[in-house]
Amino acid sequence: MDLAHQAVLLSGVLFAIGTVGALVRRNIIVILMSIELMLNAVNLAFVAFSRIWAHVDGQIFVLMVIVVAAAEVAVGLGIVIALFRNRESINVEDASLLKW
Amino acid sequence: MVGVTEETALLRWIPLLPLLTAAVHGVMLGVLRRSLPREGVIALSCGSVILSFVLSLVAFFRLLGLPEGGALVDDLYTWIGAGHFAAEMGLRVDALSAVMILVVTGVGSLIHVYSIGYMDEDHREDRGFQRFFCYLNLFTFSMLMLVLGENLVVLFLGWEGVGLCSYLLIGFWYADRFNAYCGAKAFIVNRVGDFGFLLGIFLLFRALLEAGTPTLSFAGMEAAFGAIAEQTVQLPAWIPGPSEWRLPTLIGLCLFIGACGKSAQIPLYVWLPDAMAGPTPVSALIHAATMVTAGVYMVCRMDFLYAAAPGASATVAWIGGATALFAATIAIAQTDIKKVLAYSTVSQLGYMFLAAGSGAYTAAMFHLGTHAFFKALLFLGSGSVILACHHEQDIRKMGGLKERIPRTERLFWIGVLAISGIPPLAGFFSKDQILAAAFASHLPGHLVLYGMGLFTAALTAFYMGRLHYLTFHGECRLDPAQRDHVHERGPTIRVALYVLAFFSATAGLFGFPEALGVPLGVEHPHSLWNFLAPVLSEERHHLDHATEYGMMAAAVGIAVGGLLLARALYREPSDLPARIAERAGALYRLIRDKYYVDEIYDAVIVRPLVFVSDRVLYRQVDAGLIDGLGVNGTARAVRLAAAHVLRHAHSGLAQGYLFFLVVGTLVILGYLVG
Amino acid sequence: MIQVLFSLFALLAVIGALAMVLNVRNTIAAALSLVVTMISLGGIFVLLEAHLVAVIQIMVYAGAIVVVFLFVVMLLNLRRDVFGPSGQRLTKALGAVAGVWLVYRLLVLLEGRLPATQPLPDGFGGYRDVGMALFTDFLLPFEVTSLLLLAAIVGAIVLAKRRLD
Numbered sequence: 001m002d003l004a005h006q007a008v009l010l011s012g013v014l015f016a017i018g019t020v021g022a023l024v025r026r027n028i029i030v031i032l033m034s035i036e037l038m039l040n041a042v043n044l045a046f047v048a049f050s051r052i053w054a055h056v057d058g059q060i061f062v063l064m065v066i067v068v069a070a071a072e073v074a075v076g077l078g079i080v081i082a083l084f085r086n087r088e089s090i091n092v093e094d095a096s097l098l099k100w
Numbered sequence: 101m102v103g104v105t106e107e108t109a110l111l112r113w114i115p116l117l118p119l120l121t122a123a124v125h126g127v128m129l130g131v132l133r134r135s136l137p138r139e140g141v142i143a144l145s146c147g148s149v150i151l152s153f154v155l156s157l158v159a160f161f162r163l164l165g166l167p168e169g170g171a172l173v174d175d176l177y178t179w180i181g182a183g184h185f186a187a188e189m190g191l192r193v194d195a196l197s198a199v200m201i202l203v204v205t206g207v208g209s210l211i212h213v214y215s216i217g218y219m220d221e222d223h224r225e226d227r228g229f230q231r232f233f234c235y236l237n238l239f240t241f242s243m244l245m246l247v248l249g250e251n252l253v254v255l256f257l258g259w260e261g262v263g264l265c266s267y268l269l270i271g272f273w274y275a276d277r278f279n280a281y282c283g284a285k286a287f288i289v290n291r292v293g294d295f296g297f298l299l300g301i302f303l304l305f306r307a308l309l310e311a312g313t314p315t316l317s318f319a320g321m322e323a324a325f326g327a328i329a330e331q332t333v334q335l336p337a338w339i340p341g342p343s344e345w346r347l348p349t350l351i352g353l354c355l356f357i358g359a360c361g362k363s364a365q366i367p368l369y370v371w372l373p374d375a376m377a378g379p380t381p382v383s384a385l386i387h388a389a390t391m392v393t394a395g396v397y398m399v400c401r402m403d404f405l406y407a408a409a410p411g412a413s414a415t416v417a418w419i420g421g422a423t424a425l426f427a428a429t430i431a432i433a434q435t436d437i438k439k440v441l442a443y444s445t446v447s448q449l450g451y452m453f454l455a456a457g458s459g460a461y462t463a464a465m466f467h468l469g470t471h472a473f474f475k476a477l478l479f480l481g482s483g484s485v486i487l488a489c490h491h492e493q494d495i496r497k498m499g500g501l502k503e504r505i506p507r508t509e510r511l512f513w514i515g516v517l518a519i520s521g522i523p524p525l526a527g528f529f530s531k532d533q534i535l536a537a538a539f540a541s542h543l544p545g546h547l548v549l550y551g552m553g554l555f556t557a558a559l560t561a562f563y564m565g566r567l568h569y570l571t572f573h574g575e576c577r578l579d580p581a582q583r584d585h586v587h588e589r590g591p592t593i594r595v596a597l598y599v600l601a602f603f604s605a606t607a608g609l610f611g612f613p614e615a616l617g618v619p620l621g622v623e624h625p626h627s628l629w630n631f632l633a634p635v636l637s638e639e640r641h642h643l644d645h646a647t648e649y650g651m652m653a654a655a656v657g658i659a660v661g662g663l664l665l666a667r668a669l670y671r672e673p674s675d676l677p678a679r680i681a682e683r684a685g686a687l688y689r690l691i692r693d694k695y696y697v698d699e700i701y702d703a704v705i706v707r708p709l710v711f712v713s714d715r716v717l718y719r720q721v722d723a724g725l726i727d728g729l730g731v732n733g734t735a736r737a738v739r740l741a742a743a744h745v746l747r748h749a750h751s752g753l754a755q756g757y758l759f760f761l762v763v764g765t766l767v768i769l770g771y772l773v774g
Numbered sequence: 775m776i777q778v779l780f781s782l783f784a785l786l787a788v789i790g791a792l793a794m795v796l797n798v799r800n801t802i803a804a805a806l807s808l809v810v811t812m813i814s815l816g817g818i819f820v821l822l823e824a825h826l827v828a829v830i831q832i833m834v835y836a837g838a839i840v841v842v843f844l845f846v847v848m849l850l851n852l853r854r855d856v857f858g859p860s861g862q863r864l865t866k867a868l869g870a871v872a873g874v875w876l877v878y879r880l881l882v883l884l885e886g887r888l889p890a891t892q893p894l895p896d897g898f899g900g901y902r903d904v905g906m907a908l909f910t911d912f913l914l915p916f917e918v919t920s921l922l923l924l925a926a927i928v929g930a931i932v933l934a935k936r937r938l939d
Contacts, residue, residue, distance in 0.1 A: 003780055004891050007822060008884060010784050014791055014811070016877035019762060021795035023755055023869030029801055029847060030794070031755075033808050036839065037791055040815055043831070050899075051822045054892040056907050059827045059899060060915075063908070066834055067919045071926030073839050077846045078933030084850050096752030751865075759869040762876055769879050 007048035014041035028083070028090045032076050039069045104170040108162070111174035111191040114155050114201060115244035117148040118237040125234030135230045145233035146212045149240055153205035160198050169634035170194070173250060180253065185314040192250035192318070195635040199465055199628075200247035200397055203472050207389045208240050210596040214480050215381040217592035218487065232272060232379070239265035243390050247397060251317035252301055255398065259297070259362065262391045263290045269386060270378035279377045286371040293361015293368050300354030304405075307331060307347055322404045329408045348405055352412025355402065356419075359395030364446045365423045365453060370698055372446055376438040380483030383438060388445050388479055389472035396452045396468050400461045403637050407459065414543050417457025421538070421549045421556075424450030426695075428559035432566065433681075433692035436493050437482045440567050444519065445475060447556060451534050454553060458546070460537030461636040462629050466611045467534055469628075470526035473607055474518035477600035481512040484593055485571060488586045489578060495567065499673075500576030504586040507594070509572045511601045516568045518604040520561035520659040526607035531557060532652055533613065539651065540643050554658060561659040565666025574673045615648040780821050787814040805843045812836040823899040 018041060021034030043062045050058025080090065087094055121144045128134055163172055171194035180187040193201065219232050242265055246258025271283030308314055313324035331347040364372040375387050399406060399416060406413045427446035434440045448471050455464035486493055488505055502509045518525040539550040576583055612625035624630055669677050681688045749760065790811035794804045812835050819828035897903050908916055
């Protein structure tokens, strides 16, 4: 198996770890970081595909993903701060007003 | 027998006029909620029926102008059109229906006029008066449609209509629940008969359809009947009895079941005595002169069918004869004046079916006409008596009315003589012809039938005499307070009685038998026979005149004997009848309590049916299964699913939602890839 | 040689990821583990001939985004996060299983469908190559993402500022 294929495999593993982290942890900040991990895994996959097909488009896409991740982190952490101001807690289970 | 037909728009007005007035009353009372003044109601309702009678006369005379076997027709529109089959909304006046419309509108007009006086009290009650005439007009319309229909479908329309009006009119004073119950009983028993009737229509139609001539018009059926007359029908094995039937016999029996319901024969007669709960004019019109004769008319209309079905005809005759005898035995022990007349009606209808079953359709129609006259007379007379005694109907409490209301007594006596068959009144001629037909027929056991008819005649004379003497003669057993108020009724009541008495006396002339006419030098004296013969497929019986004279003498002798016996027992107050009743003991109680037929029906049919309907079908199936499981159960299931299961999907936690997202992605992946 | 480097970086990435997810108490430690993962990924990018992207990854992702995380953690003055038992334990357990299963399915999807790596042209992955593509073929997405950034900035400021009352 050549390098790029191994990279795809690694990307899958990291994505899994990120998904589990987003589902299991209760600390909002750690959840957001897990989502970042998932995005990174996707970036890795894109770069690997770009290498396999010798096309630079994959890398362009990685740039786009990084931009979106940056924007998302900015806004997301802004929400976390606003939430913390109101509840004094970053436990995601304390922010469940939409429950039945 | 199909002959010349002439189209005329006259016919439609005969049933249309009463329908229009009924509609006016209906709209006024039901929609506008206002009532006409008394004079308006009278003018409208009586006027329309009297006009119908005049038009019927015009039609009759027009018919006479046509060659024999002709008919007037009025085709309004195509009511049902399905492929090759068409049922027209069409009216037809041939000799048979001409007789019927004259009877219906003629007697009907008289009874409308009578009702003005009889229902007078109800006009002070809220809208009762107008409502009565509305229903009466509606009934007249339905009955006319029944007899004027040119096909079985229109006939059935009228058939159902008169059933409905009967229900409405029997339960007219519905505030008393018993009256409503009697109306419902009439309707339900009729419905049972109608089921058989419909089966007959379906069988007939299917056979005609398969033979390539799908039609239900009488003219068409008669023409096409020859092709199917020899067919047989196979019944499924689970139906008891023989599995193979001749088609005409089966149809004839099914149609006759309907006639049993409508015309109160065994076993569906039970509604008629209870129908006496309605006002007396209703009893006179519907349950004596017109509606109950619909069955007889139907059999005569379908004469081509019954002529080809000897089995069915024999059944008709036997049931008719048995009913006549059976009802007469009950009548001799009844104590309500109207009940006696009710059972008498059942008995006389039995005579008509006896004649029809023997193939003597003309005799049946003749008796239908004469019976209409004298039974209406008797009922209206009894109504007069009831009013005079302030709504007393128990003859044990009457008596001695002869001095107080002599004119009513005279007219009533004419009715009694007519029904007993005393010449020269009408009943003698019609009854005699029925007995002769039974005697001369080829039916199995026709001599027994003749004997039954003869004995019934004796009973008839007896119980009518008993009724008359107990009501009018002897001591007056009324309360003193009532006694002083007994007086003759007003002119509207009396005119009807006079006219009916006149016809009861003279209608015999229409059916003057040959045996009597020939010696008098008249070749064909039986005008009714001459009139109807081209329409009815009937063979003339050939009895020699000597036999006929013998039978006439026997009938008259028996009738006179019955009347004399009644006179001996009941004219003067005595305890002889009571002692006889005591000696007879159980037998007397049996006939007084009408052989417990109502009780048997109640126990065997009504109660189980009500039980199944209420306990099983209603509580278990409807409320339990369909409501509980289906409607409420579905709601409960949804509630459980949503409240206890789906609820947890909305935890409010983002992680829960993310979980579902992942699961969803897995499902889609699985579907797309795996 | 390259393979050895790749395996090393891969191992580091996984360890960093696991450390971040499994770390229960110290949020700062979690953030720093994420940095380790990102830098390792940057290395892998280089090995995959994506040089510009690798540098941008380290500068922007590891250098800016995770730093923002650290800022926020320190701003909120979070020390140990000790939470009580989760009320969603079953869901979380199922969620973990589902997550792993998801990846397994993804890999099954890809198995055997990837072609062999093709030869690369010169200058592949360098700034000139990527820059040309970015400003010619992908000009519109480039401009749109700049608008996205603008919106994000405005949003972040609005969310985070204190009320003026």
